[in-house]
Amino acid sequence: MLEFSVFYRLAAALGLGLIIGLQREHTYFDASDRHPAGVRTFTLVGLGGAMAALLCGLMGGAAPFVAGFIVIGLLLVASHIAFGLSHRGEQGLHNGPVPENAPTAPPANAGITTSVALVIVYLLGAMCWYGKLLESCVIMVVMLWILTVKEQLHSFAQKLSREDILATVKFAVISALILPFLPNQACGPAGLQVLNPHTIWLFVVFISGIGFVGYVLIKIVGPGKGIWLTGVLGGIASSTALTLNLAGRSRDNESYASDFTLGIVLSWSVMYVRLYLICIALSMDLAKPLALPLLLPVVPGLAYALFLKIREGSDHRSKTADFSNPFKLLPAIKFGVVFTCVMFVANAARVYLGEGALLACSFLGGAAEMDAVAFSVIDMFVKNGLGVRELVLAFLLASLANTLTKGGLVIFLGAKSMRKPIIPAVVLICSVTVALIVAYI
Numbered sequence: 001m002l003e004f005s006v007f008y009r010l011a012a013a014l015g016l017g018l019i020i021g022l023q024r025e026h027t028y029f030d031a032s033d034r035h036p037a038g039v040r041t042f043t044l045v046g047l048g049g050a051m052a053a054l055l056c057g058l059m060g061g062a063a064p065f066v067a068g069f070i071v072i073g074l075l076l077v078a079s080h081i082a083f084g085l086s087h088r089g090e091q092g093l094h095n096g097p098v099p100e101n102a103p104t105a106p107p108a109n110a111g112i113t114t115s116v117a118l119v120i121v122y123l124l125g126a127m128c129w130y131g132k133l134l135e136s137c138v139i140m141v142v143m144l145w146i147l148t149v150k151e152q153l154h155s156f157a158q159k160l161s162r163e164d165i166l167a168t169v170k171f172a173v174i175s176a177l178i179l180p181f182l183p184n185q186a187c188g189p190a191g192l193q194v195l196n197p198h199t200i201w202l203f204v205v206f207i208s209g210i211g212f213v214g215y216v217l218i219k220i221v222g223p224g225k226g227i228w229l230t231g232v233l234g235g236i237a238s239s240t241a242l243t244l245n246l247a248g249r250s251r252d253n254e255s256y257a258s259d260f261t262l263g264i265v266l267s268w269s270v271m272y273v274r275l276y277l278i279c280i281a282l283s284m285d286l287a288k289p290l291a292l293p294l295l296l297p298v299v300p301g302l303a304y305a306l307f308l309k310i311r312e313g314s315d316h317r318s319k320t321a322d323f324s325n326p327f328k329l330l331p332a333i334k335f336g337v338v339f340t341c342v343m344f345v346a347n348a349a350r351v352y353l354g355e356g357a358l359l360a361c362s363f364l365g366g367a368a369e370m371d372a373v374a375f376s377v378i379d380m381f382v383k384n385g386l387g388v389r390e391l392v393l394a395f396l397l398a399s400l401a402n403t404l405t406k407g408g409l410v411i412f413l414g415a416k417s418m419r420k421p422i423i424p425a426v427v428l429i430c431s432v433t434v435a436l437i438v439a440y441i
Contacts, residue, residue: 013125017046036079049125231263239271243406247414257417269301300428366398373398
């Protein structure tokens with residue numbers, strides 16, 4: 001009996017090779033260009049990868065797949081050797097200068113990317129045979145993006161300085177080499193086991209990572225749009241970390257202080273929306289009670305951000321090259337220590353003063369990070385029957401403390417030119433929050 005799944009997986013492998021081959025075919029200069037593989041070769045190699053995997057199953061060994069891999073490698077090596085010899089032979093035929101309008105031949109090392117892509121297509125064919133169709137399609141999309149944005153990637157790489165590369169290495173060290181080895185277990189006195197080294201260092205990575213991502217965006221789209229987009233992404237991740245990072249960096253890049261202020265205010269507004277979505281995801285019963293307390297402060301925040309945008313109105317793209325390196329680990333570590341201390345004090349108040357001190361604990365916890373307060377309060381609402389009024393007041397007090405803390409970070413750590421424009425944002429958001437607290441009391 002014919003098995004439809006066999007033909008389906010073979011067809012998927014063939015299709016992936018065809019799509020990537022079409023992209024590669026359109027990158028060549030003209031029909032006379034020499035290249036190691038085109039649309040037909042890519043299609044056949046994708047199919048060959050799936051067939052090799054099929055034969056491995058039938059023969060009970062990996063020999064067919066390894067043999068196919070070796071054959072493809074040898075063919076690519078032979079193709080590059082032949083191309084290099086031919087290219088040098090053509091250069092020897094030139095007895096004079098090349099005409100100005102003559103077509104430029106591809107360099108002798110052309111086709112390396114195509115060769116690598118061909119090998120990956122062979123592996124994708126095998127993945128299709130083993131039923132990893134979704135994973136194969138995702139890899140194909142990523143490959144198409146990398147192969148298509150060649151000029152943009154090269155342009156971005158040329159803009160990077162030696163310090164930028166060093167910053168990338170440092171960030172990789174603190175995130176990929178240090179974080180995985182820290183114990184992910186809470187420690188501390190009995191009843192106050194809230195000191196988790198993994199969580200604390202993760203927050204440090206958060207702060208550094210926001211600055212690193214923002215710097216990449218600034219390099220790509222320019223400081224103005226890059227900083228604003230960083231503010232939105234920072235509000236989704238951690239508005240406190242974003243505020244700390246941009247405030248610290250404003251001292252070395254004071255000409256961008258207005259952009260930093262706008263990015264910070266945007267992150268504060270996005271934080272409320274993110275928090276509301278988290279709350280209703282955890283409990284749909286909170287959708288209505290928390291709509292006004294968490295979404296109303298967004299209005300003055302966005303309104304003031306729009307005011308700052310209109311007032312600024314200038315483009316800083318020409319200053320991209322002057323933007324300083326983003327990686328500063330010491331400020332992130334300092335704030336990580338402060339964050340840990342505040343969370344420890346808040347939990348101590350909850351343990352020793354009881355749940356009656358919920359509002360005080362929420363205010364203290366909110367000074368460090370809103371998410372910790374949100375998760376603990378919602379857990380009390382779901383499991384311990386916490387009243388809606390107490391829950392709303394806890395959120396409002398936590399958000400009030402959080403806004404005051406972030407405003408203080410900007411005033412004390414940011415450039416002098418950021419102090420005056422950030423005060424109206426703090427006043428507007430805090431005024432709305434205080435008015436809501438009075439209304440619920």
